[in-house]
Every structure is written in C-alpha cells, then in structure tokens.
Amino acid sequence: MSVPLSAPGRLVATAALCLAGLLLAAPAMSQGDKEKKKRRATASAPQPVSAEALRDGQAEARLMAVYKLVAEGRGREALVQAESLARDYPNFQLAQLAVGDLLMSRTRPIRHLGDVAPEPDSARSLQAAATLTELRTESRQRVDAQRSRPPENSVPAQFLELSPRSRHAIAVDASRSRLYLFENTPKGLQLVADYYASVGKLGIEKEVEGDQRTPLGVYFITSRLDPATLKDFYGAGALPINYPNPLDQSRGKTGSGIWLHGTPPDQFARAPLATDGCLVLANPDLERILRTVEPRSTPVVIARQLQWVQPHSVAAERKSFEAVLNAWRTAKTEGDMKRLLGFYAPDFQSYRKKPLDEWTQVLQAETRALKGRELQLKDKSYLRWTDSADTMVVTFGEVAEGARTGPTKRQYWTRRGQQWQIFFEGVIG
Numbered sequence: 001m002s003v004p005l006s007a008p009g010r011l012v013a014t015a016a017l018c019l020a021g022l023l024l025a026a027p028a029m030s031q032g033d034k035e036k037k038k039r040r041a042t043a044s045a046p047q048p049v050s051a052e053a054l055r056d057g058q059a060e061a062r063l064m065a066v067y068k069l070v071a072e073g074r075g076r077e078a079l080v081q082a083e084s085l086a087r088d089y090p091n092f093q094l095a096q097l098a099v100g101d102l103l104m105s106r107t108r109p110i111r112h113l114g115d116v117a118p119e120p121d122s123a124r125s126l127q128a129a130a131t132l133t134e135l136r137t138e139s140r141q142r143v144d145a146q147r148s149r150p151p152e153n154s155v156p157a158q159f160l161e162l163s164p165r166s167r168h169a170i171a172v173d174a175s176r177s178r179l180y181l182f183e184n185t186p187k188g189l190q191l192v193a194d195y196y197a198s199v200g201k202l203g204i205e206k207e208v209e210g211d212q213r214t215p216l217g218v219y220f221i222t223s224r225l226d227p228a229t230l231k232d233f234y235g236a237g238a239l240p241i242n243y244p245n246p247l248d249q250s251r252g253k254t255g256s257g258i259w260l261h262g263t264p265p266d267q268f269a270r271a272p273l274a275t276d277g278c279l280v281l282a283n284p285d286l287e288r289i290l291r292t293v294e295p296r297s298t299p300v301v302i303a304r305q306l307q308w309v310q311p312h313s314v315a316a317e318r319k320s321f322e323a324v325l326n327a328w329r330t331a332k333t334e335g336d337m338k339r340l341l342g343f344y345a346p347d348f349q350s351y352r353k354k355p356l357d358e359w360t361q362v363l364q365a366e367t368r369a370l371k372g373r374e375l376q377l378k379d380k381s382y383l384r385w386t387d388s389a390d391t392m393v394v395t396f397g398e399v400a401e402g403a404r405t406g407p408t409k410r411q412y413w414t415r416r417g418q419q420w421q422i423f424f425e426g427v428i429g
Helices: 007-016 020-025 058-071 075-088 093-104 123-147 246-250 283-292 311-333 337-341 356-370
Strands: 159-161 168-173 178-185 188-196 217-220 238-240 259-261 273-275 299-303 375-386 390-400 408-416 419-427
Touching (some): 058 075, 058 093, 058 123, 075 093, 093 123, 123 188, 188 283, 217 375, 259 283, 299 375, 311 356, 311 375, 311 419
Parallel strands (some): 168 299
Antiparallel strands (some): 159 375, 168 178, 217 299, 238 259, 390 408
C-alpha cells in the first residue's frame, strides 16, 4: 500500500484513508436524533453472520490485525483480511473503509486522509465528509485504547472495596470511548474485557433533561430490559442505570432513561459522540455484558478519564474511611443518638426527600429494635467519587447480632473539611 506515512502513523491512520466514493455510493448513516433511528430492519438488511463471527470484541480485534498488516507493508494480506471482516460484519463501516483504502492504494498513492475531490456544494458530499470525520475519530479511539492499555493488575481508583455480592463491575473512560468489564474474584478485580463505547452527542457531564450528555459518577445497573419489549433501535437489549443518583439529585440534576444498550440491526457501531446520553456498544459486546452482569449489585463508574492504580495503593484510604464507618456503627449499636446524628449532614435527605428530622425517627426505631445487640455490617462496598467534592458511596448489609438477615443499605457520604458526613441513606434490598 503506497502510503507515505511512518509505521506508527500508518497504524493510526489506515482506517481513515478512505475511498470516499465508497461513502458517496450510498447515503452515509445518520448520527441524528433517536427518533430518526427507531426503525425496523427491512428485507434489504444484510443477512446475519454466524454466532462465531459475532463473538464479543472479535470485530475490533480483526480490524486491529488489518491495521498491523498495513503498518508492516503487507497490503495484500491486509486486503484479504479486511474483505473477510467486511463480509462478516457488513455494517461495520470501518471495515468497509479499510477495504476501500486498500483497493484505492492499488491504483495510486494515497496522498492524505480522504484523498478525493468532493462534489462542490453537494449536501451528499458534506454528509459523507461528516461521516468520514466521525469514522476517523472512531478509528483513532479504538487504536489508542489498544496502544495505551491499563497497567497490569491495576483498577480504577474509584473501587476502594467491592463486596463479593458484586460479582462484576463496569468502568467507562469517556476520553477513550472505552468500557471496561471486571470480574470480582477472591484476589480482587480482574479486567476480563473492554469495548469501544459511544457517549452523548454533546459529550459528558449531564446536567438537565434533554442536554444530550452522558452523566459522570458512580451508578448501579437497576434492571435488565428484555429486547423483545424494545424497539430495534436498542439492539440486543438494555441495562438502565440509576441516574440521577442521590449525589446528582442533591446538585439539582435532572433527566432519566440513561441506559447501556446496543445498536439497530443496520448499524454495527455509532460515532464516539452520537447518543442522547446513553452508553452504546456494538451488539456482540453488549450481549456479553447482558450475559454477565447482575442488576442492582453491579456498579458502573463513568469518568471523564479513569485513573488506574494498584489495589494496595488505596488501602490507606479504605482503612481511614472504614474507621469512620465503624464509629457510626458503634454509635448506632449503643443507641447514642447525639453521637449518631453527628454523622449526618444538616441537608440530609432519604428517599422521597425525607429530611433529617424525619429520618431521625427511623434511626430511633432501628436502635430500639437492636435491644442492646451489636450491629454488624456485612458485604461492604466502598466506591469513591471525587470531583468538586469528595463522595463515598457505601453499600452494606445491616444485621443485628444473632440475626440471620437484615436490610441492605446504601449511604452517600461527603467530606466537609476533615469530617465525613452522610447526606443520603436508604434501604435498597
């Protein structure tokens, strides 16, 4: 392939070197509003490929192999593999683009990205150019995610401790358009897969309903929606998360319906910035997640950029906060209401905006029910979120000594000065 680029440059740029005629031969897929995309597959849709070909992560891995062959100057082999990939995934636009690049290179050198004379003042040409820009960005995000892997055995800094009841966890790095799936093992969190993911059209930091942004924070999957009940727009299924969470609500954020979901039958992947606020994955990748995660117990951390740390490096933070939580537990065990209420923020609210004076009655009833028995906290999880404030999302089973079961509670703590205070507490199970 006669492309005057260095090997590293070729690796990044290959998928963006386009035969624009390929884009212009058929209308480029719109990245517009949801309503324009909510349509059923037609009789002209490509035939589905085999289950083997639809294995999660395989399409991207094969695309990276094509890029690598091009970087090594093995254009013929690259074309064979690119054509095979495009046949197996006919709606994977980057695969089609790679085929176009490799075919064009047989006739003349590719002088620059998208080396074609556009049709002057053509709406079709403008749409093709916009689609090409999105594909270049998608290609770059996919390549960068493979070149900059998380350090071995590292975890996102938000995961201070995860209960064995949470068998999996998800973290999203919006800056890399990447979703990471972890398994919670006896040895700690282990990264088992990662996938390209699209976020809101206007980026991240959701504030209000309809702003087309993806929220940042610590969330939990609330349910698993049956794809048979959904429109084809959502692909293989959907996993709603609990946006707005109590921290969001305390900040006046609005909106709802933030899901992890798939793509329509005629679309393999979406542009990096393409959704109304949801996180969107290719259907084979989402199917792996649907088979794996458990609603209610699976945390989903969505960050602007993930900070990867070794688990032992957060041990001191975990131990320091655990001392505070144990002091809260002791005060509740002893029925010392004055000391217990000292752990609660003045602006505390529970579900249905129940203020602290009403929650005090709940605490009094719970301490009386203990009848002098020690309160035990089991299956604890600590997830830390730091932005303009320092927040700890704590989940635990609250069990009285001698009892077999008790309620599962979630608390949101915020650090104010040198003191941690609870601004939300509620029963979740």
